[in-house]
Amino acid sequence: MKRWTARLLAAGLALTLAACGSTPATGGTGQTAPATASLSEGLPSGDRILIAYFSVPETDGVDAVSGASRVVVDGTVLGNNQYLAQLLQAETGGDLFPIETVQTYPGSHDALLDFAYQERSDGARPALATQLENLDQYDVIFLGYPNWNSDLPMPLYTFLETYDFSGKTILPFTAHGGSSFSRTVQTIADLQPGATVVEDGLAISRNDVPQAPEAVSQWVAGLTP
Helix, strand or coil: EEEEECCCCCCCCEEEEEEEECCCCCCCCCCCEEEEECCCCCCHHHEEEEEEECCCCCCCCCCCCCEEEEECCEEEEEHHHHHHHHHHHHHCCCEEEECCCCCCCCCCCHHHHHHHHHHHCCCCCCCCCCCCCCHHHEEEEEEEEECCCCCCCHHHHHHHHHHCCCEEEEEEEEEEECCCCCCCCCHHHHHHCCCCCCCEEEEEHHHHHHHHHHHHHHHHHCCCC
């Protein structure tokens, strides 16, 4: 499969935050309980790890303020979850996989809120523009996404309904606006009943993104018994 091999050192990153918010969607139900323990044998080698993420950096506004959905690193605009994914790659050596859609999401905050709300109302399953070509090579899937009104973004439903992660371990991570994971970890377990979905994922407030390198490093270290 095509690899996204951008590497980002955790130390010395200059962060500039820009305006944003969270977007609507609602939760699923189900019976499968996510796992609460860390990986029993630790993380595998980097070529057995996939870091998949969905991230929509808002593009309107230029002022750096707290509560942002985007990060500017060395002049490059990254979505918060894209940034966390790159930090995870630096820690684990895993392959990056951006979950991208055929449609383009609005860059303006209010327009994005309206668009995502309509998607949820329609029960949309946005078509994906990126495809996994060799899922079998991975044992561990780090899965990153924003918490949109206490649920997964609709493209995550498309992604989780497209691929079967049975026998694999899914580790969720999110940059959120104050709601942590809500019920999204349970929803992932509902959609992937054959996978081990670790409940103790990484949830970072968008206000705390400047401290993300240390948080990511500590989380990854804690995954090894």
